[in-house]
Amino acid sequence: MSRMTHTPRRAALLTGISIASLLLAGQAFAQDAASAPQEAPADDTAAIVVTGVRASLSSAQSIKRNSDVIVDSIVAEDIGKLPDRNVAEALQRITGIQIQRSFGEGSSVAIRGLSQVRTEINGRDVFTANGGRTLSLEDVPSELLAGVDVYKNPSADLIEGGIGGLINLRTRKPFDFDGFKASASASVNYYDLYGKSKPQANLLLSDRWDTGIGEIGVxxxxxxxxxxxxxxxxxxxPFYLLNPQDAEDAAVLAGLGRTGETTYLAHGVGIGEYRGDRRRLGIDAAVQWRPTDTLELTAEYVRSDYKFRYGDYSFFAYTGDNDIVPDYSAPFTFDDAGNFRSGTFVNVPINANTSLETRHSVTSDYSLNAKWTPSEQLTINGDFQYIKGVTDGQRSIVILSSTAERLYQEVGDGVPTMIISPDADPSNGNGLVTDPANYASGAGYLDHIEHSVGTEYAARLDAEYKFDSSFLRSIKAGVRYTDRSAVTDSSTYAYYGLTSALADNLYEVHPFAGSLYRGYEGVPAGGVFFNRNTVLDYAATRAALAPYVAESQRQALLDGVGYQPSDRNTQGEKTYTAYALAKFGSDSFVLPFEGNIGVRIVKTKVNTSGFQGYSEQVQTGTDDNGDPVYGNGPINYQAISVDSNYTKALPSLNLNFHLTDKLQLRLAASEALSRPDFTQLNPNIIIYELNPTGAQRSASSGNPYLKPLTAKQLDASLEYYFSRTGSVYAAAFYKKVDGFIANITSPETYTFGENSYTYQVSRPVNGDNGKIKGFEIGGNTFFDFLPGWLSGFGAQANFTYVDSKAPSPDATDNEGNQLFVPLEQLSKYSYNLIGFYDKGPISARLAYNWRSKYVVTTRGNGSGNLPIFNAARGQLDASLTYTVTPNFALTVDGVNLTDTENRTYYGIPSRPQSSVLNDRRISITARLTY
Incomplete structure (x- = not known):
């Protein structure tokens, strides 16, 4: 199985070559154009009409060139046709943006290393109700969008909330079309690893009429x-270091023949096979009314309805934090640094889990906008919005347990190997790991549910007055008010132990060898699981397991897990905003320029409410000697409420110098803020008095006193536009972020009666400053100077370098000073290489995206608090469109054509964590437009 990999050095080299090629192509085009009659400037769109890839590139370039601020855009090639089917995956083509994938699809983005990104639809708030503040980009069908704009250093008239940047999703309006417009598309998508096909469709109908009361569009x-x-x-x-000072570890070292040598042992291996589906339903309905030439009203309803579900087979042979026992009679290998490479272990616990996870999110957005232009100088814009988001989630896991008599594990530099032996049970000849009799004890069931509701009312009023002055171009000012609430219910995991073996019809033997990982053989033949078809039905799972739990738990299991008072986190937030912005410029200065300067002042009031729970120690009985036995009593809840507020002034300055007609230099400086997520403000905490283990008492909570992150940011961008679809650019940026939020554990005292106890409580707090700096280079062009059909070729390339330093609460130097580490989810290097062809009826695109290694988390769950890194990764996507008639086209798309493997590791590559494969997707689409 071949894999495509690049080192950062090679990545930079490839990108440098690509950018240089674009520059040379642009230079050749410019020289060729110099000898020919001069064409109209690139922003004069009246001369030539283009369609397809050329039209989308031309439109995106025009937005970037003519904007008052630094912005990058993606424009749909046709109705319902963004360059990528997934919004996040389309955004990864923009310089400075890196995406995270969830089960093979782009799900979230970071701009210049910061995940605190504001999302909007048509310049208004939009969010998924999940305890956060932004829209889950995977929720929205990309067919609804006309384009996406990314603002990297916003001006004062843009809504605050993203220190990383602002992403605005743009939909269409009926007045965007000259008259009647109809577009329909239908697709079939095939997923090769799963072996399934799924449908996709889009329908747009729009028309406008002149009536007795003005022009109306629907x-x-x-x-x-x-x-x-x-x-x-x-x-x-995870890999654990054997301690020669510990007697048990010393004995293991002696048994391995490694006394006196540094030795790390892996504590097992695991398999995950996830099978799932997504469903997206998006609706955009808009009515526009222009009763006079000076007044335009727009009412719009946007709805996203997203369903996600998967059921998996997870099979683990591992010991967790407990010691793992080597088979000293079998050979072991280690690398030069003492990291385990291969070996055999004995009596390793097995967990065979079948689980279900679901999410259903619905966001409904109602808006009304009025734009009044009483004169050529004055424009007044009023806007009202109501948005509601609801999310329901559920997670349930059925656990079966067994023991591997012998586990052979090999990590090496490739896919881990997991072989369990003996292969057969001598008593009946069945496979050890495929015989239900070997899973008769230690079973259990975990149950968890979530429910979140978020609402917001928002109103704003903006006015702009334009001057005839040669320097002061306009003054713009506005006010905005929002009232937002977020209620999140998240149950604790309920556990039910199974008291006896299940009936045969509730077991399922699932094969691995020859099926998993595209036929990889270094895995067990299979495993025994609770039936997956039953797991996919939440109520049926509980009903099937009820006869096998203790009678005292049976009714609770049938009823399903519920919510305790401390499971609810309620937030209320109001913002009051005013801004003023002056636009200015001069054509007679040494260098013609324009710009804007402004300030945005925002006051935020936050109310957070929840519960503190206290469980006192009570006597629950006596032991055989008559001594009292203690346990934790019922939880007594006390309601708590915290009010906080803060006011921030956010200045901004944007300048654009026209060095020549085609070359411009942008400079920008601003201050931005991002508010904490609602989950981080959660005040709920439960304190238990009983401490049976004698270990340090501990608890965890949120922090309702958190303040927003603020960032001072500087940008410079040099842009050269040499044709309608040709440009090259280079940008540098610097951000200083204040108040990074990190989880800190510190002592807190709680009192029960006359007794006080110290607990180590983990809470998020505002930490020290962090710094992000870097540069971006890129360009795009069509090779119009080539003869004939060759002139249809074009290219786009960009490269981003980001260097970051953020405080880490868990990292200190020898003197105990806090250390700074790279931001999580941030690759230092990333690039895009895209080839186009657009000539006659054929339009094609080949796109490769690559990013270097990055920190997934500084403390991985189940990793022994070790950092987890994601290795460098690249993916190739492609599309081909044939326009049969001006109204009918066929498209074939391919995603993940390189069958890219995603790998993670613990700290250093020689300690691999996981190897992951996802589907390649092939789509066929028919599109009809009138």
Missing amino acids: MVDVGYQKTAFRQDQISSQ
Whole structure:
């Protein structure tokens, strides 16, 4: 199985070559154009009409060139046709943006290393109700969008909330079309690892009429997607250092023949096979009314309805934090640094889990906008919005347990190997890991549910007055008010132990060898699991397991897990905002320029409410000697409420110098803020008095006193536009972020009666400053100077370098001073290489995206608090469109054509964590437009 990999040095080299090629191509085009009659400037769109890839590139370039601020855009090639089917995956083509993937699809983005990104639809708030503040980009069908704009250093008239930047999703309006417009598309998507096909469709209808009360336009756009996914994963458990000062570890070192040598042992290996589906339904309905030439009203309803579900087979042979016992009679290998490479272990516990995870999110956005232009100089804009988001989630896991008599594990530099032996049970000839009799004890069930509701009312009024002055161009000012609430219920995990073996019909033997990881053989033949088809039905799972739990738990299991008072986190937030912005410029200065300067002042009031729970120690009985036995009593809840407020002034300055007609230099400086997520403000905490282990008492909570992150940011961008679809640019940026939020554990005292106890409580707090700096280079062009059909070729390339330093609460130097580490989820290097062809009826694109290694988390769950890194990764996507008639086109898309493997590791590559494969997707689309 071949894999495509690049080192950062090679990545930079490849990108440098690509950018240089673009520059040379642009230079050749400019020289050729110099000898020919001069064409109109690139922003004069009246001369030539283009379609397809050329039209989208031309439109995106025009937005970037003519904007008052630093912005990058993606524009749909046609109705319902963004360059990528997934919004996050389309955004990864923009310089400075890196995405995270969830089960093979792009799910979230970071701009210049910061995940604190504001999302909007048509310049208004939009969010998914999940305890956060932004929209889950995977929720929205991309067919609804006309384009996406990314603001990296916003001006004062843009809404605050993203120190990373602002992403605005733009939909269409009926007045965007000259008259009647109809577009329909239908697709079938095939997912090769899963072996399933799913449908996709889009329908847009729009028209406008002149009536006795003015011009009226109506548009309805509906997008529907069903997708499937399969993700195969093979993972090593964390590596633990054997301590020669510990008697048990010393004995292991002696048995391995490694006394006096540094030795790390992996504590097992695991398999995950995830099979799931997604469903997206998006609706955009808009009505526009222009009763006079000076007044335009727009009412719009946007709805995203997203369903996600997967059921998995997870099979682990591991010991966790407990010691793992080597088979000293078998050979072991280690690398030069003492890291385990291969060996055999005995009596390793097995968990075979079948689980279900679901999420259903619905966001409904109602808006009304009025734009009044009583004169050529004055424009007044009023806007009202109501938005409601609801999310329901559920997670349930059925656990079966067994023991591997012998586990052979090999990590090496490739996919981990997991072989369990003996292969057969001598008593009946069945496979050890495929015989239900070997899973008769230690079973259990975990149950968890979530429910979140978020609402917001928002109103704003903006006015702009334009001057005839040669220097002061306009003054713009506005006010905005929002009232937002967020209520999140998240249950604790309820556990039910199974008291006896299950009936045979509730077991399922699932194969691995020859099926998992595209036929990889270094895994067990299979495993025994609770039936997956039953797991996919939440109520049926509880009903099936009820006869096998203790009678005292049976009714609770049938009823399903509920919410305790401390499971609810309620937030209320009001903002009051005013801004003023002056636009200015001069054509007679040494260098013609324009710019804007402004300030945005925002006051935020936050109310946070929840519960503190206290459980006192009570006597629950006596032991055989008559001595009292103690336990934790019922939890007594006390309601708590915290009010806080803060006011911030956010200045901004943007300058654009026209060095020549085609070359411009932008400079920008601003201050931005990002508010804490609602989950971080959660005040709920439960304190238990009983401490049976004698270990340090501990608890965890949120922090309702958190303040927003603020960032001072500087940008410079040099842009050269040499044709309608040709440009090169280079940008540098610097951000100083104050108040990074990190979880800190510190002592807190709680009192029960006359007794006080100290607990180590983990809470998020505002930490020290961090710094992000870097540069971006890129460009795009069509090779119009080539003869004939060759002139249809074009290219786009960009490269981003980001260096970051952020405080880490867990990292200190020898003197105990806090150390700074790279931001999580941030690659230092990333690039895009895209080739186009657009000539006649054929339009094609080949796109490769690559990013260097990055920190997934500084403290991985189940990793022994070790950092986890994601290795460098690149992916190739492609599309080909044939326009049969001006109204009918066929498109074939391919995603993940390189079958890219995603790998993670513990700290250093020689300690691999996981190897993951996802589907390749092939889509065929028919599109009809009138």
